[in-house]
Amino acid sequence: MSENNVINEVNNKQPHLSENFVKIIARDELSHSYLFNGESGVGKLALALFITMGIFCPNRNNGYPCGKCNECRRITEQQHPDVVIIKPDGQSIKVDQVRYLKDEFSKSGLEGNKKVFIIQSAEKMTSGAANSLLKFIEEPGNNIFSFLLTTNMNLILPTIISRTQVIKFPNLDSGSFEEELSKLGIRNSQLYLVNKLTNSTEVVKKWQDDDWLSKMQNSIGVWFDLIVKNDAEAFVTIQSNIIPLVIDKNHREPIINMMIAAFEDVLNYKYLKADQFSFPNNEKNIKTLASNISSITLVRVLELILGCNKQLSINVSFQNILESITLQIMNLLDQ
Ligand SMILES: [Zn+2]
Structure with missing residues (x-):
């Protein structure tokens, strides 16, 4: 050196x-x-x-x-x-x-x-x-x-x-990017998720403001656990835990992508027995859902959430979008 x-x-x-x-x-x-x-x-x-x-x-x-x-x-x-x-x-x-x-x-x-x-x-x-x-x-x-x-x-x-x-300039290989992320205070339990969401350290820097990223990771984790337990409180957490963290419009897309990442954890565990999770704190419920959910339902859930990104461009309130998919996901899982 x-x-x-x-x-x-x-x-x-x-x-x-x-x-x-x-x-x-x-x-x-x-x-x-x-x-x-x-x-x-x-x-x-x-x-x-x-x-x-x-x-x-x-x-x-x-x-x-x-x-x-x-x-x-x-x-x-x-x-x-x-x-x-x-x-x-x-x-x-x-x-x-x-x-x-x-x-x-x-x-x-x-x-x-x-x-x-x-x-x-x-x-x-x-x-x-x-x-x-x-x-x-x-x-x-x-x-x-x-x-x-x-x-x-x-x-x-x-x-x-x-x-x-x-x-x-090519993006950093994942090793160097992770080094940059840890300099920004990203914890090991967040690395896998952050790698999925962005390859820009500038974006991550903004997410670290006021600890936004870990607050949001927690809130989505709570939302996900309630959905797996088929607890109607999941609907309430949108307004109480998630919407207050939507400080500006730039926060909307990563929230949707985090929801997708949570269900991708289920997908990856179900089919690949992957041992890395975007939501490591939710590992227990990820595994529970992976063994209970059919592949058709899982794909439908992912499609539903993916559809949200399109709705962002039309004039529907973000809260309505998230509440609506929460209900739709719970309906799907209930069947
Ligand atoms: Zn010289």
């Missing part, structure tokens, strides 16, 4: 991409503008810093930065005077921020110094900022390199995309 954090991060998260860039640097074939597209947490900033070290490091060896010299250290700590990193100021990247960057760079361009700029969350550039940047990346000057980082390329102006080389 290197003692340099950035090098460790790219080696862990994006070994293939970093290997490719090392070769490109060694051949002196680096493009001037890159657009890094990928989920948050996949190592976009780390790779941009790694390449930047490759540009500046005086001890570079076959494209590899040393990771230890003054240049490498300052880049790692994001303190290098010729490496400017811009991120959203509030909700957006404003035209003033891009202007500042252009001023900085036009000064140094004259002196012939190398300069790198990195724009994080580039999709958050206002159109003014994006247009201002456009002229700049068109004729960057020989010693200027730019990296635009984004989680959503659909929100980037096509005129910007066409002037950059786009690098698509």
Whole structure:
């Protein structure tokens, strides 16, 4: 293991991409503008810093930065005077921020110094900022390199995309993703569920606000247990336990997907004798239901819940949707 954090991060998260860039640097074939597209947490900033070290490091060896010299250290700590990193100021990247960057760079361009700029969350550039940047990346000057980082390329102006080389970052392999999740405080009992619901650490970060994820996992677990016991209280838990946790619209889909995950636990145990559960605390009732339910009924239950995602787009209250499927599932299980 290197003692340099950035090098460790790219080696862990994006070994293939970093290997490719090392070769490109060694051949002196680096493009001037890159657009890094990928989920948050996949190592976009780390790779941009790694390449930047490759540009500046005086001890570079076959494209590899040393990771230890003054240049490498300052880049790692994001303190290098010729490496400017811009991120959203509030909700957006404003035209003033891009202007500042252009001023900085036009000064140094004259002196012939190398300069790198990195724009994080580039999709958050206002159109003014994006247009201002456009002229700049068109004729960057020989010693200027730019990296635009984004989680959503659909929100980037096509005129910007066409002037950059786009690098698509693969999602982390499950081991590295789980490492990221545990850094965010995801417990082992939640890993299997979270892996099913998302591959974005940004999304998980939001779910950790106010412990939302474990509260919701508990509430769905309670709901599921009551359904298995054919207890009509299941209907009541929608209003009392689940709806209060729907703080914004983004919470609706994961709730439905958690309900699906609970019944997939039943399916996986019934047919595969799987020993990993999205709802490990409900293992007993998962197994009970798996041995009592017919495969036709189980498929119907899953279809019912899957149908909810479609209903979200029409104008029905979320509470009504969940109450209605609760009744329908209980009817099915009762037969
Ligand atoms: Zn170095």
